[in-house]
Amino acid sequence: MTQHPRVGVLALVCRDNRLLLVERGRPPNQGLWGFPGGKLEFAESLTAAAARELHEETGITAEFFELLPPLEAVSDGFHYILIPVLGRNPEGQLAAGDDARDARWLSRVDLADLPIIAAVPPLFDQALKRLSSL
Template sequence: MTQATPLLGAIAVVLRGDTVLLAQRSKAPDAGLWGFPGGHVELGETALEAARRELLEETGVAATPVEYLTNIDVLQRDSAGTVQVHYLLAAVLCDYVGGTPRAADDVLDAGWVDFDRVRAGQLRMSARVGSLLDLAIGRRQALRARP
């Protein structure tokens, strides 16, 4: 069944030291793959709020949204090339507040992963996890350099 309009989602990009919080999805899209925690934005909720809420629901980790990093289009097509599902994901940089990662909601596993492990592709990951991680690291450095 083809979707009529794009769906809005938010993903939380949380860095702690030289690690990033990743979650292994249990549902489509990307079931079994590792990526940033997140989900649907609810009516009346900003993507910043949704990133914070979904992060807590999926992993038990609390964080404060800092800023939008970028938007990511996720398009799933059938064999004829017709778009079946279209998600627009707002990637949100978040500051870690507390909590120990645990799998909850629609997540199989969650944990802190070393940057080098992500860059080396040692996990089966969703598209753009590495490039989004690098973007987040750059933004964190820029924000810390501000007077």
């Protein structure tokens, strides 16, 4: 358990009105579905962190171009300030890796059938709205 908040990123990447989500394989939120993401490393930009985490957890690469408003998450002894980063033009072969148990392209309707992190539906809607306006 950490004694101070950590900064992390969430990679929000869309393909055909579906966003890429992963099933968390470790705490926090183990067993729940959420966006690929993780801690920001020293001297790493937010977009570079999103690209790194996306690739580590899914095998996918994308162009990250815009930050959404930050979120605060306190769970399982962890305290994160999370910055959602929008990505586009995904490429690569999807395969769960690093601390992701599974990875899938999901529609908004698909979320109803999965155990998800509470912040996922509003972020999903925000990302789709923003990406469709481009």
